Amino acid sequence: MDNILIIYPILPVVLMNFIVMFHMRYMIVKAIKKRDVKYKYFRAYEGSAPEYLLTSRHHYKNFFEIPILFYLLCLVLYMIDDVSAIDLWIAWLFVLFKGIHSYIRITSNYVPYRAYSFNVCVFLLFGGWIILVIKIL
Template sequence: MNEKLMLLPLLGQVLLTFYVGIVARLRREKSVKEGFNWRYFKTFEGEKPPRFVLQADQHLVNLFEAPVLFFAAGILAITLETVDIVMLTLAIFYVISRIWHAGITLTNNRLLWRARAFILSCWILLIMWLWLVYINF
């Protein structure tokens, strides 16, 4: 299988991260236009912004946590030339689960569904790593 195909789910995760970053920025701007003190965003001290702003901000931070392990697995699979249909499928499902998680977090933020999406993404990521180790030994 062509290792370069792994770049597609990696790109998908990058695009999701930028999308959430844009949403976070737009929500901050909206809160300031509605009267929230812009100085909070300079030092992150004082009264917290509205919940809709915090949701986007916290989700953006979340995209720099577990997904780092996804990028590492993807880059290793490419470098070790071990991209196969299993690894590629897992990577695609990982990105889909993260999109699902982001969609829930940025809209209704229902805890049960958000937790399910997050746990699913963690299981997929764990299986990716186990598969990566397995096919390299």
């Protein structure tokens, strides 16, 4: 199997990261314009902020948690030159469920659906890491 194929699933996750970042910036501008928060709030993020702004910031921070393990998994698989079909399935399913999680988070933020999609992402990532460890050992 062509090793470069494991890099392709990284690209949509990076794109999602930028989309969420731009969404967060939009929410910051919205909060300032609506006077829901004062500009000085952003010096130390102390004080109260509207829920839509906190949700957006938290969602952006999430992209520097679980996805980091995804990037690392894909890059290690690429480096050891041992990409299988199951690795690609896991990677693309992770992308799908991360996208679902992101969509839910930005729109309805309905916790049961959001939690389900997050848990699927974690399960897929955990499985991918187990497979990687087996390959290395």
